[in-house]
Amino acid sequence: xxDASDIPVRVRPEVAAxxxxxQGRQAGSDAxxxxxxxxxxxxxxxxxxxxxxxxxxxxxxxxxxxxxxARLAERFGVSDDAVHIGAGSVSILAQLVQATAGPGDxxxxxxxxxxxxxxxxxxxxxxxxxxxxxxxxxxDLDAMATAITERTRAIIVxxxxxxxxxxxxxxxxxxxxxxxxxxVLVILDEAYAEFVTAPDAVDGLRAPxxxxxxxxxxxxxxxxxxxxxxxxxxxxxxxxxVLDAARSTAIPLSVTAxxxxxxxASLDAESELLERVSVIAARRDALVAxxxxxxxxxxxxxxxxxxxxxxxxxxxxAERFVEAGLxxxxxxxxGIRISVGEHExxxxxxxxxxxVVGTLPEGHRGRAASxxx
Ligand SMILES: *Cc1c(COP(=O)(O)O)cnc(C)c1O
Numbered sequence: 249x250x251d252a253s254d255i256p257v258r259v260r261p262e263v264a265a266x267x268x269x270x271q272g273r274q275a276g277s278d279a280x281x282x283x284x285x286x287x288x289x290x291x292x293x294x295x296x297x298x299x300x301x302x303x304x305x306x307x308x309x310x311x312x313x314x315x316x317x318a319r320l321a322e323r324f325g326v327s328d329d330a331v332h333i334g335a336g337s338v339s340i341l342a343q344l345v346q347a348t349a350g351p352g353d354x355x356x357x358x359x360x361x362x363x364x365x366x367x368x369x370x371x372x373x374x375x376x377x378x379x380x381x382x383x384x385x386x387x388d389l390d391a392m393a394t395a396i397t398e399r400t401r402a403i404i405v406x407x408x409x410x411x412x413x414x415x416x417x418x419x420x421x422x423x424x425x426x427x428x429x430x431x432v433l434v435i436l437d438e439a440y441a442e443f444v445t446a447p448d449a450v451d452g453l454r455a456p457x458x459x460x461x462x463x464x465x466x467x468x469x470x471x472x473x474x475x476x477x478x479x480x481x482x483x484x485x486x487x488x489x490v491l492d493a494a495r496s497t498a499i500p501l502s503v504t505a506x507x508x509x510x511x512x513a514s515l516d517a518e519s520e521l522l523e524r525v526s527v528i529a530a531r532r533d534a535l536v537a538x539x540x541x542x543x544x545x546x547x548x549x550x551x552x553x554x555x556x557x558x559x560x561x562x563x564x565x566a567e568r569f570v571e572a573g574l575x576x577x578x579x580x581x582x583g584i585r586i587s588v589g590e591h592e593x594x595x596x597x598x599x600x601x602x603x604v605v606g607t608l609p610e611g612h613r614g615r616a617a618s619x620x621x
Contacts, residue, residue, distance in 0.1 A: 260373075262370050262373070263370075263371065266367065266370060266371075269367075271284075278573055279570075279573040279574065279575050280573060280574050280575065280589050280590060280592075280593040280596070281575045281587075281589070282574055282575055282576050282577075282586050282587040282588075282589045282593060282597070283575045283576055283577040283585075283587065284477070284577070284587065285410065285440075285472055285551065285552055285553050285585075285587045286471075286472070286475075286477050286587065287472060287473065287474070287475035287477070287524070287528070287552070288528075288589045288590045289475055289524050290475075291475055291476070291510070291514075292513075292514070292517045292520055292521065294513055294516070294517055295476075295510055295513040295514055295517060298509050298510070298512075298513040299479075299506050299509055299510050299513070302505055302506055302509055304505070307505075308501050309501055309503060309504050309505040309508065310505065310508070311500055311501055312333070312495075313333035313481075313503045313507075313508045314328070315508065315512060316333055316481075316483075316508045316511050316512055317331045317332075317333055317483075319512060319515060320483055320485070323515075324453050324456065324457075324458060324485055325456030325457045325458070326456075326457060326458045326485060327488065329488040329491065329492075330458055330485060330486060330487065330488050330491065331483055331484070331485055331491075332483060332484045332486075332491040332494055332495060333481065333482075333483050333503050333508070334481075334482050334483065334484070334498065334502070334503065335480040335481065335482075335502035335503050335504075335507070336469060336471060336480040336481065336482045337437070337439060337467040337468065337469040337471075337482025337483065337484070338364050338482070339480075339482070339498070339499075339502060340467055340482060340483070340484045340494060341364060341365075341368055341404070341435065341437070341467065342364075342368050342371070342372075342497075343494035343495070343497045343498050344402065344433060344435055344465060344484070344490075344493075344494050345368045345369060345372045345374070345402055346372045346497040347493035347494050347496065347497050348401040348402045348433050348493070349369065349372050349373075349374035349401040349402050350372060350373050350374060351373040351374065352374075352375070352399060353374045353375065353399050353400075353401040354374060354375045354376075354377045354397060354399045354400045354401065355368070355369035355372075355374050355375070355376055355377060355400075355401065355402045355403070355404070356377045356379060356392055356395050356396065356400055356402070356403045356404070357369075357376075357377070357378060357379070357403070357404040357405075357406070358378070358379055358380075358381055358387045358388070358392065358404075358405070358406065358409065359378030359379065359380060359381065360381060360385075360411065360412065360579065360582055360583075361381075361404075361406045361409055361410065361411075361412075362404075362406055362410045362411075362437065362439075365378075365404050365406075366378065374401070375399070377395055377400075379391050379392045379395050381409070381412065384414055384547050384548065385409070385412035385413065385414060385547040385555060385557070386409070386412075386414040386416070386547070386548075387405060387406075387407070387409060387414075387416050387420075389405075389416065389420050389421075389423070389424040392405075392424070393424060393427040393428070396427075396428065396429070396432065400429075400432050401432060401433065402432070402433045402434075402435060403428060403432060403433070403434050403435070404435045404437060405421065405424070405434065405435070405436050405437065405450075406437045406439075407421070407436065407437070407438060407449065407450050407550075408440045408443070408444060408449075408549075408550035408551040410439065410440070410551060410553070410585075411553065411555055411577065411579065411583070411585035412547050412555045412583075413546075413547050413548055413549035413550060413551055413553065413554060413555050414547050414548040414549075414550060415444060415446055415448075415449035415450065415548075415550045416449070416450045417446075417448045417449060417450060418448060418449065418450045418451065418454070419448070420450070421436070421450040421452075425461055425463075425464060428463065430461075430462070430463055431463065432463060433463055433465065433490065434461070434463055434464045434465070435465050435467060436450065436452040436459075436464060436465070436466045436467065437467045438450075438451075438452055438453075438466060438467060438468050439467065439468070439469045439471070439472055439482075439551075440472055440473070440550065440551035440552060441468055441473075442472070442473035442474075442522065442525050443472070443473060443525060443528060443529050443532070443550060443551050443552050444550045444551075445529050445533075445550065446548075446550055449550065452464065452466030452485070453466055453468075453485055458485050458486065458487075459485070459486070462487040462490070463487075463490070464486065465484050465485070465486030465487075465490055465491070465494075466484065466485045466486065467482065467483070467484050468482060468483055468484075468485075469481070469482035469483075470482060470507075470510070470511045470514060472551075472552060473521065473522075473525045473552075474511070474514045474521055475514075475521070475524075476507070476510050476511065476514060479504070479506060479507040479510050479511075480502075480503075480504075480507055481503060481507035481508065481510070481511045528552050528588050529552075531588050531591065531594060532549055532551075532552060532553075532554065532588040533549075534594070535549075535554055535588060535594055535597065535598070536548075536549045536554055538598050539554060539556070539598065539601055540616060542598065542601055542602035542605050543602075543605040543606070543615055543616055544556055544557075544601060544605050544614060544615070544616065545557060545613065545614055545615060545616040545617070552587060552588045553585050553586060553587045553588060554585070554586050554588065555583050555584070555585055555586075556583055556584040556585075556586065556601065556614060557582070557583045557613050557614040558578075558582075558583050558584050558608075558614050559581065559582065559583070559608075559612060559613055559614060560581060561604075561607070561608060561612070561614070562578045562579065562580055562581060562582060562583055562584055563578055563580055565578075565584060565604050565607075566578035566584050568600055568603075568604055569584070569586075569597070569600050572596055572599070572600050573596070574586075574593065574596055574597060574600065583614075
């Protein structure tokens with residue numbers, strides 16, 4: 249937390265009170281970086297080649313990334329203006345929150361979820377309304393519906409939930425949307441959609457033509473499954489007029505030509521990329537099963553990461569991973585998120601996880617009730 253009195257100019261008090269953004273630790277050359285849910289595979293050669301061919305650093309990019317929009321529009325059976333490209337889907341989240349919520353307005357999201365959510369609400373001047381996760385570290389959509397007031401302007405649903413892992417089911421999401429007033433924006437953040445293997449999971453873009461509700465915007469990204477985190481490109485599919493509002497708050501020309509070309513090339517190479525995604529998903533399932541075997545109570549994992557509910561022991565246990573060359577993401581007092589990374593990292597993760605689970609106090613929520621060690 250910053251002390252506002254240290255700042256030489258007048259800053260909005262809610263902004264002065266925010267901790268400056270802190271990135272997951274960067275890994276040394278011999279450590280595995282399992283802290284940012286990145287794709288451990290290098291980009292496909294064809295993707296790199298196409299990006300290299302662009303050149304032209306002296307020219308601005310095409311402002312709307314029209315080629316990528318058209319490509320995604322065709323894929324999802326919507327008009328081009330029902331697609332919006334951003335410099336990462338986080339920037340689209342920020343645009344949507346800014347477009348809908350200001351001082352006195354409320355933004356509802358599950359907690360714990362993606363760290364950006366409270367921050368985006370606060371920066372917009374709105375009130376953040378976190379709703380605790382329910383059983384199994386899953387969204388409690390009934391409680392989220394109950395939290396809606398006449399001040400609610402946006403609701404964010406994250407599936408699979410970062411950092412805990414479970415999805416919202418299609419049936420749960422459909423029932424939830426029924427309860428949301430038609431003029432309140434619902435943002436369905438599907439940053440990890442490609443990793444999902446649960447057949448009952450929500451898929452905001454399941455039917456051609458986009459989501460049938462005009463107040464639902466679906467967010468996807470090229471950062472995770474497509475391995476382009478460093479280039480910053482994500483997209484939204486939704487009602488054109490809702491997306492126009494996002495476009496109005498966007499910083500123009502943020503999406504570079506390189507990001508657009510890399511995204512297009514990745515879509516060309518999609519089947520190859522999705523093979524890698526299924527390797528990660530299988531590695532994830534094996535990791536979850538093995539972690540449960542060691543005695544950890546790991547929630548269902550549908551992204552490219554797993555969650556250890558380490559509670560008060562989080563910081564100490566995260567340190568044990570780091571000492572072993574595994575950079576993980578601790579959330580103090582709550583738990584540790586570990587990305588599913590290189591094949592060689594898995595045994596190491598299991599070794600440390602297995603050695604620390606026995607140090608958890610009796611009755612600790614990180615310990616599976618059924619497994620007596
Ligand atoms: C990673 C992530 C995003 C998107 O990140 P970008 O790199 O900005 O596209 C969005 N939502 C969640 C929950 C994420 O974990």
